[in-house]
Amino acid sequence: MKPKLASRLSRPAITAVGGIAGFTAYFSMYAFRKPVAADIFSGVAPFLDGLDYKSAVIIMQIAGYALSKLIGISVVAQFGRQGRGYAIIGLVSIAWVALILFALAPAPWNAVFFLLNGLPLGMIWGLVFSYLEGRRESDILGAVLCASFIFSSGVMKSVGEVMVQAGVSVWWMPAAVGGVFFPLLLISVWALEILPPPDRQDEAERMPRVPMFRAERMAMLRANWTMIFPLVVGYVMLTAIRDFRDNFAPELWHAAGYRDVAALFTESEAPVAIGVLVVLAALNRVRNNLAALQTMQALIILGAVMLAGATLAFRCGVISGLVWMILSGLGLYLAYTPFNAMLFDRMIAAIGKPGNSGFLIYVADAAGYCGSVAVIVLRNVCGAKENWLSFYVDFAYVTAAIVTGFGLVSLFVAHRRLGGRALVMRP
Template sequence: MSTKTPGKPAFTNQSIIVALYTAAVAFLTYACIFAYRKAFTVATFEGLSFWGIKYQTLLIISQGLGYMASKFYGIKFISELKRLGRWKTSALLIGIAWLCMLLFALVPAPWGMVCLFGNGFMLGFMWGIVFSYAEGRRATDFIGAAMAVSFVFAGGFSRSVAIWLRDSWQVGEQWLGFGTGLVFALPLIVFMYLLERVPAPDAADIKERSIRLPMTKDDRHHFLRQFGGGIVVVVITYLFLSIMRDVRDNFMANMWNELGYGQKPAIFTTTETITSVVVLVVMSLLVVIRKNIQAFRLIHWVIVAGFLIAGVSSVMFLTRAMPGALWMQLAGLGLYMGYIPFNCIYFERLIATFKIAGNVGFLIYIADAWGYLGSMLVMLAKEVAGLQLAWTQFYPASVVIFSAIGILTTLYSLIYFNKKYRLKVDGADQLIS
């Protein structure tokens, strides 16, 4: 059995098996990694605040600042990452992140902020490392989509595990992060071993998607000189998506509490699993579009559709035309339809379209660095300004504004890269003639 597109190498049985294996292992690996990051957010630390800001918010901001710092450093670190020894780097980073959660459980407040900063910094490199196993393949759209929805699913699942530890085993709030990490430790070791056994891209993959190589400083500068205008707009788009996604992810428990679902831990897993399945289906279908420029254009429209779903559902919720549970589901679906392509498909197809000898990690970390900076600034502004809005007021109002801007920037990006592609094609035609 094989699938073949005229002029393109066929998908053989072997390549399909490799794609399914890689997708499953990448999904499970990153889902386990996510448990070391987000499980602690179910703890609200009621009544505890410093400098006029809730301790829960300070912890989330501290972890976010660490994560953001790793993204800025990761622009260099991940883009220069070599293929050998990745598992050792991963084991060291996750091990230190888990140690930070142990220290968090032991030290008094507010020193836990330092521990959460260290945890975020270490884990911030892991997306680029895990994705390096998946990029540069004809099936990367499917593999990347599976990997990307892992943090949608894992965000809810790891919180459900943390709540189970809290309610069934009476684990204290400060120990929830470390305890959840302990639950996921053995599965993570197994999945990291399986990830290391993923075969490298074959000759057909390289022919269609271009070879993926570590990038030097000169390589990075050359790319930005060539496509800098478009990348700036993409970063702005991703900035708004990151703010919407990160605020929802960090304060999901607060929103569900305000909506009256705080005592139903399964709500986290149920809603996020539905979102995961829908997004996985939508994104993985892009693998059937073998022509890179066509897929690249379509991705822009998927992102626009995501902004529309998130924005319209938020307007309906604010005007009481939609119940809160449905709004949470649709807002999550919409923002992940926009957010996930940048983490797995958008930059993959950009590199393949323009035949760039580089890697996706470089571009993802540029976008992520500024995205997390924006997310941190929004959370700080809400606290420092003393805004008393509930999350179910502040968040949907922000989504409406950011969705409108995001639609405009996405359409500009489509026009920009279409123009670049036409210049590339015209230049190639002149060389042939």
């Protein structure tokens, strides 16, 4: 049934089905991860002295997520086409069970179940993107997929807030939100499964996408570390500040003078998702793989500058808190998003050797989420007396400087190393 249906899909239909299915699959996964970031634990006793309960929950979840990314460096890189759908559903189901155990266990020690919640979810991205990479339309598909985590985070926090306001227990709310979106996940995975693999023209223009075992992974890193390492350093900073902004959005909104924040989560993130989607999807029109890679590197630098510029304008009173969150979010995600799909997809094509972008994505992600945990711990240990807003503003300036500097290094190295052998895409 599936091969027959796949063979009937036209090229535009493949793009449409792949984009929608990828978006909704990852959107649904966020229902099992992000509702806990809503402003619901203000009255709960601290997990430990000096560590508030919400920070403990977030640290546990991100620690599990970071460990998952480390495991995913080999698992996702080696995962073939068989069994991906079952793996996605199984991993999300484990995360759902963890949310149920969280609701049943007594606070504050139930926070440890978020370690189990984050552990399986970290591999979902690589499995979903493996359906979409290596195609002529992968820039469009990747941009749509990336828009999902920008948009869905705000939506899931809003849904969580609304559920609590409607009377759902704060302990059961995360599992309840997951239950609402689980059917959509099943439909989305089925739709991904009916997609045909990349065809010969895809492979000619974007290189064949094959599993990468240890020898291939090490060879890739040894040959290209001078280009990859500066990008990973910048990505560590971007992941840390993006996660901090995402997980502690209620605290940032309150510190900026806003009180009713449930609607603001979606109101501030929707324009960001649309803006990033439009810019990154346009890269599909860039035919030369090296040119596309360098354009994304330039966008990363531009995003970092926007993050710092918008933050400075807000601190000087030039723009409001809402405008600042939108503009700084646009800059942040403009810099952050390419790492999650298109950047490494084009890098594989520009390098000109078969492989898969999942490996490089998970190398960057593993480092990035370790940095995210470190920043939250640092804030609680060293910066607890500093309010959320001041900490975030200072962090934004530091991030912008580091991303810009290391981004320029990587851009220069890419030009020197790949300038003479990037593949040119044909219409």
